[in-house]
Amino acid sequence: MNGDEEFFDAVTGFDSDNSSGEFSEASQKAPGRLPVDTSKSNGIGEAGERPPQENGIQRHRTSLPAPMFTRSDFSVWGILKKCIGLELSKITMPIAFNEPLSFLQRITEYMEHIYLVHRASRQPKALERMQCVAAFAVSAVASQWERTGKPFNPLLGETYELVREDLGFRFISEQVSHHPPVSAFYSEGLGQDFLFHGSIYPKLKFWGKSVEAEPRGTITLELLRTGDKCVLHFRPCGLFGKELHKVEGHIQDKNKKKLFIIYGKWTECLWGIDPAAYESFRKQERRGETPRKSQSAIGVEDADTEVDAVPEVQDTVQVIPGSRLLWRINTRPPNSAQMYNFTSFTVSLNELQTGMEKILAPTDCRLRPDIRSMENGNMDLASQEKERLEEKQREARKERAKEDTEWQTRWFQQGRNPHTGTPDWLYSGGYFERDFSGCPDIY
Secondary structure, three states, X not given: OOEEEEEEEEEEEEEOOOOEEOOEOOOOOOOOOOOOOOOOOOOOOOOOOOOOEEOXXXXXXXXXXXXXXXXXXXXXXXXXHHHXXXXXXXXXXXXXXXXXXXHHHHHHHXXXXXXXXXXXXXXXXXXXXXXXHHHHHHHOXXXXXXXXXXXXXXXXXXXXXXXXXXXXXXXXXXXXXXXXXXXXXXXXXOOOOOEEXXXXXXXXXXOOOOEEEEEEEEEEEEOOOOOOEEXXXXXXXXXXXXXXXXXXXXXXXOOOOEEEEEEEEOOOEEEEEOHHHHHHHHHHHHOOOOOOOOOOOEOOOOOOOOOOOOOOOOOOOOOOOOOEEEEEOOOOOOOHHHHOOOOXXXXXXXXXXXXXXXXXXXXXXXXXXXHXXXXXXXXXXXXXXXXXXXXXXXXXXXXXXXXXOOOOOOXXXXXXXXXXXXXXXXXXXXXXXXXXXOOOOOX
């Protein structure tokens, strides 16, 4: 993982086609409530039975139906050496190298630490708000740590929705293009405290000992606006892995004055500190006078019950005295290694609860048979279904070409991002009204 990101609090637009993405706040004030999708229905559990609940909180599964399929029976190098330098989305890989999720569900993992966005919306000061936004941006990639499986390429027209009342959001995504593969998504706070939307064109390349991930596209988070800006650098591994997983950056005002320094690792935690204290520490470090690890680091608010659990592994980030903890990674379930190194949040993404099939769009990837078969441990059936679906998609494309008709997206349309002006896929609205009568038959 490497690259630069710039955040503009709190209309946050990240354009990763550039060498550095950008997030910033505009100068005008935004209204207190955002123009969310006015559809009233969340839909989950409205037909059939509701999933189990405890103390009024919906429970989600904590494990997959079957353990991860061993890849030891395959000559990994014999297959992958043919892929060096090539984009993996254009290569047919054996299903053993997949994980039982669609790329649309992988995008949804951005939402695992959405409490940071809720917290940002409650902050009266722009600097504190931007700290939360920066932490959210880093947390969005944390679930990818030690994930070696490739998500399934979404079929054209495939969708995924997720409603989490306990986390305060709902989410919808659609595969809007197949060549190039483009995934569009839209999410909103159930309390109308944020909008989060974007379109992503993923590029994955294999380089022998590593996979290069380049998620191109534009991602926008809308809160309030001030003109502050955050720049984050995801460091490349470097020689001997010295810079492995490191993230460094700063928050600056509209006059480019540094207001806050941010550092940490996207696999562990993120800390922040006043620029003067940071520079003083670095000067001492250069003189060989680095103080011993101090206990004066400041944690997040004691009263905030949304703080992530402390992981079992020890942090390897050197904490500068006086630093403030902005975010810490969630502890993974004890059987994570047997579940494709999924987080607890990820484990729940493909769960098909009782009654959901009556409510979901027929294009939802929970209903996709190859992914479902793989999750259930039936690899032969999963491989057969994957080939069948891909052939069905090819035949549908030939039929459209013969009839000289173009594919029509259902929930998103092409346009210009209202904040960056760059080409984007914008949510058309209406998904949660649940009129799925015109959805294509892709499975």
